Amino acid sequence: MQIKESAEVYDVIIVGSGAGGGMATKQLADAGFKVAVVEAGPFFDPADPKTMTQLKNPYDSPRRGAGTDRAFGEWDMSWGDWEVEGEPYTVEEGTKFRWWRSRMLGGRTNHWGRISLRFGPKDFKGKTRDGYGEDWPIGYDDVKPYYDKVDKLIGVFGTNEGLENDPDGFFLPPPKPRLHELFYIKGAKKSGIPVIPSRMSMLTKKINDDRGVCFYCGQCSRSCSVYADFSSGSCLIFPAQKNGGQVKIYVNSMVREVTTNEEGKATGVSYINKEDRKEYKLKARVVILAASACSSARILLNSKSKQHPNGLGNSSDLVGKYLHDSTGASAAGFIPGLMNRKTSYNEDGVGGMHVYSPWWGNNSKLDFPRGYHIEVWGGMGQPNYGFGFDANAFNEFFGTKVGGYGDILRDDVKKYYGSVVGFGGRGEGIARKDNYCEIDPTTVDDYGIPVLKFNYKWSDLEVRQAKHMQDTFSELIHNMGGHQLWGGKPGKDSDYGLHAPGEIIHEVGTTRMGNDPKTSVTNKFNQLHDVDNVFIIDAGPFVSQADKNCTWTILALSWRASDYIIQQLKEQNI
Incomplete structure (x- = not known):
């Protein structure tokens, strides 16, 4: 050629x-x-x-x-x-x-x-x-x-917190917590889990003439037309x-x-x-x-x-x-205290969490090494199909029909939307030589x-870490006065909901x-x-x-x- x-x-x-x-x-x-x-x-x-x-x-x-x-x-x-x-x-x-x-x-x-x-x-x-x-x-x-x-x-x-293994930096002003995040802060406090402002690369303040400032459209995953995010x-x-x-x-x-x-x-x-x-x-x-x-x-x-x-x-x-790859496990809870939300409450913010929990555990007292942080989602951002108001999850929980069409759907959305808080654990797996990628001698792509x-494969250490994540999520949901959705708490048969390697994209x-x-x-x-x-x-x-x-x-x-x-x-x- x-x-x-x-x-x-x-x-x-x-x-x-x-x-x-x-x-x-x-x-x-x-x-x-x-x-x-x-x-x-x-x-x-x-x-x-x-x-x-x-x-x-x-x-x-x-x-x-x-x-x-x-x-x-x-x-x-x-x-x-x-x-x-x-x-x-x-x-x-x-x-x-x-x-x-x-x-x-x-x-x-x-x-x-x-x-x-x-x-x-x-x-x-x-x-x-x-x-x-x-x-x-x-x-x-x-x-x-x-x-x-x-x-x-x-x-x-973000904010400088003086945490030993979560080092301080040069931070712009963070956005204020939204209502679901205030509920999370209160629930985490009961379990002694720290919560601090997120550290995210969106501009809340002007830094140069080439880039604009975040105007809180909440759509950072779409890439920013005014270059306010990184x-x-x-x-x-x-x-x-x-x-x-x-x-x-x-x-x-x-x-x-x-x-x-x-x-x-x-x-x-x-x-x-x-x-x-x-x-x-x-x-x-x-x-x-x-x-x-x-x-x-x-x-x-x-x-x-x-x-x-x-x-x-x-x-x-x-x-x-x-x-x-990073370890990952997720859970979500229905929080009755967040039902019937008043839409006049200001839910403006970035496309992502305003607060998170850095790792707080003492691994010498746990059955796995290293740790994870907790990412929080929820609120009343603009929904689209398949996101936000999950009627199937509510049907499973209440054992009755939620949602539908017309006035029934509108009434239920107003009643329940914004009442779900979700958690994602993102942790450290151990690097092992026997986890690898290699060239497949039998397959080529379209370009030859x-x-x-x-x-x-995950080891037992990562599975035990995922169990700790799920135990923590369940405790947080309980502290917030909520009820766990998504079929309840994952068990050992599913490695406690541990995501497949690669799915966290890290x-x-x-x-x-x-x-x-x-x-x-x-x-x-x-x-x-x-x-x-x-x-x-x-x-x-x-x-x-x-x-x-x-x-x-x-x-x-x-x-x-x-x-x-x-x-x-x-x-x-x-």
């Missing part, structure tokens, strides 16, 4: 335009380097009226907002899914792993919850803490300066271009492999253009993979050569190993690229960092041990997940790695 090779040589090629790729684009372009961004999906700008879904109403669609090709509803800004047409993946028998891909400029940052938590000092030293897993080769003090920079550049609301394209890549950076974006471009020379150093990437189905090559001094933990591992494993017969950067045979096969660890090339893939600056001009700046290098969402740490480590790359390029070391 004839491959078209570009004559232009970039300083840096960045594969992927999400959190890690966007941050590297901003830092490297601002430093004066010529950058190519290669994205597998199409161009996207949330301010473009042709693609904008913000402020559309359910009645604007014959589906009333129900999802068609979007798993999180018709208006959710997620051009991707668990299953992407033409891009399959396979699983080992007995594995339930689900792999989310987002195919658009900005990647997953266009529709995520924007929960923006720092890892704490304990999170970088898991093995020292409880004997499980491994310690990171870096600590909180190494990353803190970059967390600080990310807070100031992007903006995050998305990689609107907050990092577009400003890099605006500031005069030399940034060329290649969209609808599926990277096959990292190309190398006779010495085994990277020379660029090879990609398939999804529109004409032809293969192209780009050249650069440095290649950065930020395609997501699993996608970057796939690219490395498919980048085989005489110098790298086991895949690029895989002399340790650890690329794809130690894959792990070998696909990933997943092998992943997969990390496939290219773990470390000091020893025999037991890790990258060094402490996200640089491949085997190839010094290739860097991984998504969540692949994570040694452990922590009980926090991983995006803020991806951003901080990407900035840290970018500073190192800038120094190495200027000194002509790579």
